[in-house]
Amino acid sequence: MTLLDWAVLVGTLTFICAYGVWRTRGVQDVEAYFRGDQSLRWPTIGLGIMATQASAITFLSTPGQAYEDGMRFVQFYFGLPLAMIVICAVFVPIYDRLKVYTAYEYLEHRFDVRVRYLGAVLFLIQRGLAAGVTIYAPAIILSSIMGWSLQGTNLGIGLVVIAYTVFGGVQAVSQTQKQQMVVMLLGMVIALIVIILRLPERVSLAQAVKLAGALERMNPVGFELDFNSRYNFWSGIAGGFFLALSYFGTDQSQVQRYLSGKSLAEIRLGLLFNGMFKVPMQCMILFSGVMVFVFYLFTMPPLFFNQSVLAQLATTPQAAEFRDLTQRYAHAHAAQRAAALSYLDALEAHTEPEPAKRALREAAASVREVRKSAKVVIARALPDAELNDTDYVFLGFVMKYLPQGLIGLLIAVILCAAMSSTSSELAALGSTSTLDLYQRLLGRELPKERGLFVSKLFTALWGGVAVSFAAFAALLDNLIEAVNILGSLFYGTVLGLFLVGFFMRWIRATPVLLAALLAQGVVLMVFVFSKLGFLWYNVVGAAAVVLFAAVFQLFMGKDAPSSVQT
């Protein structure tokens, strides 16, 4: 990175953090700390919701995923707008009427304190672990590409977030997220424009899309009903809907974003803003990855994208074998480039393009074959090395081919994303620990100053847990999927609790509690023993809670009455 990049990076991050701290100076009680001053307008709420979900993994993994697998991941988000509508119509009015601080507080109003504890504990487990991954994921990639120390990067990201989140609570999170999301959107739009401009002169945007289509990268919608396929229209609409309903409707890191809204109308508009802009934003990020793929059809990419693994490989006996493969790769890539140009010629000449397309696909298969052989060699030389290098594709491209200044901006985008999602998670973990567990187990409301101290302490403690988990985490298959799979294991059950609460008023506390425990067991069994696509776990978990709760209620009869009818 050049001095200009460093200036852009440090300047952007310092401004955002300083602004957040300055805007939230003087927060003196738990209410302001956890709900802000309830003055947020819909743009801040909407951007905050988007910034919370958009972690660094979104900007690192997603383009890499599109590079390798095309745009089909976008279907994951198809259920999100539907979920926003249900949350606006059903969830938010209830939270607003009960004036809750946390989503799990509702469970006590509707059922009893045991159900509140269960919801809170399930949230703390999955979100506590996920917070570690949201710090670790960018740290490992940044440290590898930039040559920074992994533990230093973990600590650097973690400490900055802990500092401003502990200092300013929810208000600091909301104020910084607005700026962070603007930087993220701006950075990605500029990056996409630059990527397109870097395509060879003779390749138009339409031709680039045609090339991507010929090589199965333009595959954003698939209507095949395959339950084992991770991303298709049906799993996106159904599984994605349940996941989004659970995440935005019951996960405290999101609920806290909109509970600090000025009014019910502002909250609803903020949520609908997210419903309208999320899918286009993901399309843009995935399309950036597809354009990087097309760029690399004409410029030879590395045989393996994780350079730190290659540096280790160079010291092993397999280094020579890898060098031979690199030569084979160069030949295969040259053939693929020629085939791509022939395909474009056929398109321009309006002749039958099928033979040229077939030749291009065969050439691409040869390139894939060499890459596969390279991974076999790496696995033999370094048995513990991570062979999935897609998370390194986008940042590797940024570092090598983007102009000065823009590199700093893109690194700022990634760090902003890491900090925005982590800060929401820490604030939510802090509020849930303080309000749903500590204060509730204590049985009384804490005095103002002590309450604030305990809240800050829990937020800092969770920050410590996240940084420690990040320090020991190992690189999982694909980082963004790992976080989503982890979430999907628990989200269905938590959503089931809320669905029973909202829609099945005849069901009482004990049946729903037993149903949730049993349903969680079922989801974990499905995870271990079946190949079901992970998005369906959300449907299975929620449906199991609803079904078991109904059955248990029928058999158990009367239970303690709910304290509040909602």
Add this chain to the structure above:
Amino acid sequence: MSGNDVPTDLAQPTASTWRKLYAVVLLELALIVVLLYALARWAA
């Protein structure tokens, strides 16, 4: 009260306005799916 001070309740959208907004969100999603599908068919 100045002329610009509108009571908050009067500024709240009605149920029918919300239903229209929800319909807009659904329509946008449907449009995106159709456009993406058409783009994929054209590119393949």
